[in-house]
Amino acid sequence: MISTLAERRRNRLLSLFLLAGALIAIAAVTTAITLRGSNPNAVSGPVVPGLADTIGGGTRIIITGAEASYRIERAERAERGEQTIWVMRDRGDYPVQSQRLAQLTEGLQNLRFTRRMTSDPGKHARLGVDDPRQGGRGILVQIEDGRGALLVNLILGVEPSGLYVRRPDNDQTWAASGDLPPLRDMASWLELRPLDMSADELARVEIMPPEGRAYILARDSADAAWRIVSPALATLAQSSVTAAAEAITALAPVDVQPAPAIQGTPRARVRATTFDGVTIDAEVIESDGGQWLKLVARAEAPEQEPAALAINNRVAAWAYRLNESDLASFLPPLSSLVPAAGE
Numbered sequence: 098m099i100s101t102l103a104e105r106r107r108n109r110l111l112s113l114f115l116l117a118g119a120l121i122a123i124a125a126v127t128t129a130i131t132l133r134g135s136n137p138n139a140v141s142g143p144v145v146p147g148l149a150d151t152i153g154g155g156t157r158i159i160i161t162g163a164e165a166s167y168r169i170e171r172a173e174r175a176e177r178g179e180q181t182i183w184v185m186r187d188r189g190d191y192p193v194q195s196q197r198l199a200q201l202t203e204g205l206q207n208l209r210f211t212r213r214m215t216s217d218p219g220k221h222a223r224l225g226v227d228d229p230r231q232g233g234r235g236i237l238v239q240i241e242d243g244r245g246a247l248l249v250n251l252i253l254g255v256e257p258s259g260l261y262v263r264r265p266d267n268d269q270t271w272a273a274s275g276d277l278p279p280l281r282d283m284a285s286w287l288e289l290r291p292l293d294m295s296a297d298e299l300a301r302v303e304i305m306p307p308e309g310r311a312y313i314l315a316r317d318s319a320d321a322a323w324r325i326v327s328p329a330l331a332t333l334a335q336s337s338v339t340a341a342a343e344a345i346t347a348l349a350p351v352d353v354q355p356a357p358a359i360q361g362t363p364r365a366r367v368r369a370t371t372f373d374g375v376t377i378d379a380e381v382i383e384s385d386g387g388q389w390l391k392l393v394a395r396a397e398a399p400e401q402e403p404a405a406l407a408i409n410n411r412v413a414a415w416a417y418r419l420n421e422s423d424l425a426s427f428l429p430p431l432s433s434l435v436p437a438a439g440e
Contacts, residue, residue: 142209144208158183162236163234169184194286204277208273214272225256226263291350305365307381318372319372341429353418355415358416360382364381367427381419381428391415391416393413
């Protein structure tokens with residue numbers, strides 16, 4: 098009798114266990130249905146499946162946008178020991194920063210769909226995915242292999258509300274997640290800091306601004322304060338004098354072209370001399386509505402020729418476009434340093 102009672106208890110416990118399992122399964126199914134019903138457009142998966150297997154064959158990157166359009170290509174350079182580098186073709190084959198390429202590659206590989214958005218072309222502009230070739234705000238990203246086949250062909254909408262993507266031949270738009278480089282900023286792909294030198298190296302700077310009289314700034318050592326040595330005027334704003342003297346080492350141009358492409362009469366000049374005896378001549382030329390900087394270095398003594406050559410190898414072949422902020426700091430009129438100075 099005891100055995101029979103124990104068996105009944107076991108059967109009752111087993112029944113309760115099975116019932117609980119069934120209720121849990123039903124609850125899980127119900128929850129999934131509820132979630133799917135509340136967010137029917139949720140999706141997942143890579144935007145460019147299999148890109149990790151094909152991206153190594155890419156030879157050309159074409160970025161088309163309203164703010165900037167540019168073309169990056171893989172090139173072989175004999176002077177670099179046949180090392181493969183990437184250059185910006187429409188900027189005279191100026192070298193592209195490798196970290197930007199890595200960021201683009203990784204970003205595209207990790208780009209994921211998160212939500213189905215509109216398929217109405219009339220709403221593309223709201224999400225920034227209207228075709229830039231037709232005047233839209235979208236950013237067209239295309240990567241080709243050596244045969245011209247498209248490995249990537251996407252229009253991206255980079256908006257404050259998020260990242261959106263669609264294919265140029267398809268009206269369906271998706272929300273996506275991912276980390277991409279600043280595609281609208283062409284200059285961010287290039288190392289556009291012309292002079293790779295410290296301001297401590299400068300001993301003398303002659304400035305011939307576009308307006309007003311020329312003047313000379315100098316100091317006796319890297320620890321000494323800059324002063325106006327010609328014309329002989331009292332300096333009222335030491336910080337402004339220092340900024341003007343050292344601006345040539347901190348320029349951040351916004352564009353670049355081969356030097357022969359920029360021609361014209363210089364509207365301003367700067368001559369900077371280092372404590373070691375290297376002189377850098379800079380001239381600013383106005384061309385196509387922009388202000389372009391050309392640089393060339395020369396040695397005051399034979400022992401400084403390697404240093405001057407290193408500077409020329411970096412900058413002499415190029416003209417750099419300055420923005421208004423850099424131009425103002427690079428060529429301030431004397432009156433901005435000494436307000437009482439006559440023009």
